[in-house]
Amino acid sequence: MRFTLNAREVELNVAPLARLLDVLREDCGLTGTKEGCGEGECGACTVLVDGEAVCACLVPVAQVEGAEVVTIEGLGDDHPLQRAFMDEVGAQCGICTPGMILTAITLGPRPSLAKIRRGLAGNLCRCTGYEAIYRAIHRAS
Amino acid sequence: MREIRSMLNAVGQSVPRKDGIGKATGQARYADDLRFPGMLHGRTIRSTIPCGRLAAVRLGFDPAGFTVVDHRDIPGRNVVTLIADDQPCLVEREIRHVAEPVLLLAHENREALLGASVALEEEPAEPVFDPERSPTAFKTILIEKGDLAAGFAEADHVVEGTYCTGHQEHVYIEPQAVIAVPEDGGMTVYGSIQCPFYAHRALAVILGDAVARVRVIQTETGGGFGGKEEYPSGIAAHAALLALKSDRPVKLIYDRVEDMLATTKRHPAIVRHRTGLTRDGRLVAMDIEVILDGGAYQTLSAVVLSRGSIHAAGPYRCDNIRIAARAMFTNTPPNGAFRGFGAPQTQFGVEVHMERIAEALGLDPVRLRERNLLRPGDTTATGQRVGQDCAALEVLRTAVRRSGFRRKRKAYAGTGRGIGLAMYWHGSGFTGSGELKLASRATIELTATGVRVLTSSTELGQGTRTMHAQIVADALGVPYEQVEVAMPDTGLVPDSGPTVASRTCMVVGRILQRAAEEIRAKLGDATPAEYFRRHGPLAVTGQYEQPEWIRWDEIDYRGDAYAAYAWGCDVVEVELDRDTWEVRPVRVTVVNEIGKAIHPALARGQVEGGTVQGLGYALLERVVMRNGAMANAQLTNYIIPTTLDTPKLDVVLLEHPYDGGPFGAKGLGELPIDGPAPAVVNAIRQLGIDVRGIPAVPEAIREAACASP
Numbered sequence A: 001m002r003f004t005l006n007a008r009e010v011e012l013n014v015a016p017l018a019r020l021l022d023v024l025r026e027d028c029g030l031t032g033t034k035e036g037c038g039e040g041e042c043g044a045c046t047v048l049v050d051g052e053a054v055c056a057c058l059v060p061v062a063q064v065e066g067a068e069v070v071t072i073e074g075l076g077d078d079h080p081l082q083r084a085f086m087d088e089v090g091a092q093c094g095i096c097t098p099g100m101i102l103t104a105i106t107l108g109p110r111p112s113l114a115k116i117r118r119g120l121a122g123n124l125c126r127c128t129g130y131e132a133i134y135r136a137i138h139r140a141s
Numbered sequence B: 001m002r003e004i005r006s007m008l009n010a011v012g013q014s015v016p017r018k019d020g021i022g023k024a025t026g027q028a029r030y031a032d033d034l035r036f037p038g039m040l041h042g043r044t045i046r047s048t049i050p051c052g053r054l055a056a057v058r059l060g061f062d063p064a065g066f067t068v069v070d071h072r073d074i075p076g077r078n079v080v081t082l083i084a085d086d087q088p089c090l091v092e093r094e095i096r097h098v099a100e101p102v103l104l105l106a107h108e109n110r111e112a113l114l115g116a117s118v119a120l121e122e123e124p125a126e127p128v129f130d131p132e133r134s135p136t137a138f139k140t141i142l143i144e145k146g147d148l149a150a151g152f153a154e155a156d157h158v159v160e161g162t163y164c165t166g167h168q169e170h171v172y173i174e175p176q177a178v179i180a181v182p183e184d185g186g187m188t189v190y191g192s193i194q195c196p197f198y199a200h201r202a203l204a205v206i207l208g209d210a211v212a213r214v215r216v217i218q219t220e221t222g223g224g225f226g227g228k229e230e231y232p233s234g235i236a237a238h239a240a241l242l243a244l245k246s247d248r249p250v251k252l253i254y255d256r257v258e259d260m261l262a263t264t265k266r267h268p269a270i271v272r273h274r275t276g277l278t279r280d281g282r283l284v285a286m287d288i289e290v291i292l293d294g295g296a297y298q299t300l301s302a303v304v305l306s307r308g309s310i311h312a313a314g315p316y317r318c319d320n321i322r323i324a325a326r327a328m329f330t331n332t333p334p335n336g337a338f339r340g341f342g343a344p345q346t347q348f349g350v351e352v353h354m355e356r357i358a359e360a361l362g363l364d365p366v367r368l369r370e371r372n373l374l375r376p377g378d379t380t381a382t383g384q385r386v387g388q389d390c391a392a393l394e395v396l397r398t399a400v401r402r403s404g405f406r407r408k409r410k411a412y413a414g415t416g417r418g419i420g421l422a423m424y425w426h427g428s429g430f431t432g433s434g435e436l437k438l439a440s441r442a443t444i445e446l447t448a449t450g451v452r453v454l455t456s457s458t459e460l461g462q463g464t465r466t467m468h469a470q471i472v473a474d475a476l477g478v479p480y481e482q483v484e485v486a487m488p489d490t491g492l493v494p495d496s497g498p499t500v501a502s503r504t505c506m507v508v509g510r511i512l513q514r515a516a517e518e519i520r521a522k523l524g525d526a527t528p529a530e531y532f533r534r535h536g537p538l539a540v541t542g543q544y545e546q547p548e549w550i551r552w553d554e555i556d557y558r559g560d561a562y563a564a565y566a567w568g569c570d571v572v573e574v575e576l577d578r579d580t581w582e583v584r585p586v587r588v589t590v591v592n593e594i595g596k597a598i599h600p601a602l603a604r605g606q607v608e609g610g611t612v613q614g615l616g617y618a619l620l621e622r623v624v625m626r627n628g629a630m631a632n633a634q635l636t637n638y639i640i641p642t643t644l645d646t647p648k649l650d651v652v653l654l655e656h657p658y659d660g661g662p663f664g665a666k667g668l669g670e671l672p673i674d675g676p677a678p679a680v681v682n683a684i685r686q687l688g689i690d691v692r693g694i695p696a697v698p699e700a701i702r703e704a705a706c707a708s709p
């Protein structure tokens, strides 16, 4: 199994049907990707695969062979969205935050509120009521 | 030399969250992110019947490599200790609900663990599901004020009604998670735990003398809302029992289905009102009955009932009140703490009832409330005189003005839109003399670079660390950045009481403010770092001092129920789709009076988050119980609000300082969940649909619409 993970080539010896989520968390030690439901409903496990937001709990690792995978760790610590989430208190408990930020990246520049709402519809947040997340995304764009 | 700061530099400012960077970068460590050498994974085998006896347990796997624990492995007492010691840690014989823990397994390989089959032989008995038919009351409460019969004799009108609320599941996005690690001759439990000292006490009872030292450390926690208040004590015990037997670290994480099926929920309630009014709409008699479905064990039902009944008459003045409340046993998984703690249920009842009263008497709903709202100096149902900070009228008037309520009410009449409002209040801190009994403590110590705050108050996302650091920074006159906040670790921090009851700011924050003032006096002109260099360590531990005016009679439920109340009014606008019978909230105005917003952005976040949880409670979140078990225990069909379900929110915070709170602050965390449900249902009423229960899902709305004249 080879793929690009956060701009680095990785080669792993893992079961092809293993969930990408488990491979990232356990084999690669990247625990910023979270598990909230394991059934594709909460979006806490969102990562980017070739620039698209996907639920890592639903993806068998074999599917990312040769692809480019980005997790929250791939953004470093100074991405404009990360700063905006801090400034606007877009993270309360923070468990949804990595997934929210990665999904927000796919919204493109200056998304309208309607576009943000549609884009984030697969990412659940139980703490914020989403308002601070909208403010953060607006601020970053 | 220390520059003298007399101004508030941190308090009232939206300073950066202490935990902001870790959460935005994915570096924050939640329980499931931790790994220990030799760690095993744990699993819980559960009952499948709601009532009966466990006859036999048969293992259908080769036990090599497995650790298996049942009740006989408990070295101490088989009880999850809380208010009443009625809930076993593991079933011995009697089964009281579906998903009751029977047997524990651990294995180093998760697949092997999940593949292990266990057959339970269970002998079913007749369960009780209806709380009104249950023969067993966990707790009854009677609150009496004035003379009810005389009140009704004075009444020109009497209005009656029954209002029902359903279960609500917390859906913290991080499921329940703990890890027990045998270390240093003791047992350390790391976990997603709201009240580390609750877990600590429970572990001590279950482990008994077998373990010399128990230590509980909170890991970063992905939401709680009450769901990680008492429940993790049992999970911590399960992990610890497996760790004790295997002598290896054991990680016990619930998956979403197990979490929804087995853990506590908000108590369903039935609230009945019979109310006497004069012709001009003055309340002269309120007779209220409250029934909570407690589930199979007591957990916190007695205190949930207490808060629910004290709030049951709403923020209104009336001379003659009777509130008779009971929490009943049923054969369903126990219900427990959930943000609001009984108050959302009873305030749903009273506010929908007030709307029906306005309708029955032909009165304007705002006038009716204005006439009856508590003013400073008025007395509540328990006879408490509310203080100068009572802001009931002001929140109502602000919300009405700001939302354009009157104009829209006229404009929406006869359309597919409706607008409704609800008043609410929420007492901060433990009830009555509860805070006195808790005798909470909090410590501040000097470090080489500033100070460190040590409390058992947990960060659940609400901003505990940040807000405590702000209070200490300003009380001490040091920059916010120089205040560190320690993770709650029962081996390190004093018991500051549980992180519940909207008390973390008002009560624990107050102790910290006092302790900081004491340190400030000792420092003289030195900064904390200078003092530390010259004189070495210094720590001050403060203890809560309840305001001396508080009088509370626990037997008769008379007196000062809470040190302070926060006040709220919600106005909700809804739209009905007549084809799908779906009601969508389109705009919500929230006005909350909270004493002082220590951190305005965090405070706003609490209001927005609580309001959306309340909208979910009102319209979407339905727990379907079938034969005593949640039939829709998945996020696929238990629906919480998404970005597409949330309306435009307009939040206004008002500040009437309470002088017993730090810098005037009262409690806030729970207040905003009290209002949305009744306001939504009152907006639906404007559409001519007589809904008296929640969740108001499309089926319920269609049924009510067909029944409404």
Ligand code: FES
Binding pocket: A034, A035, A036, A037, A038, A039, A040, A041, A042, A043, A044, A045, A046, A055, A056, A057, A058
């Ligand atoms: S964990 Fe993948 S969507 Fe919830």
Ligand code: FES
Binding pocket: A090, A091, A092, A093, A094, A095, A096, A097, A124, A125, A126, A127, A128, B173, B222, B223, B461
């Ligand atoms: S911040 Fe807690 S779930 Fe979003």
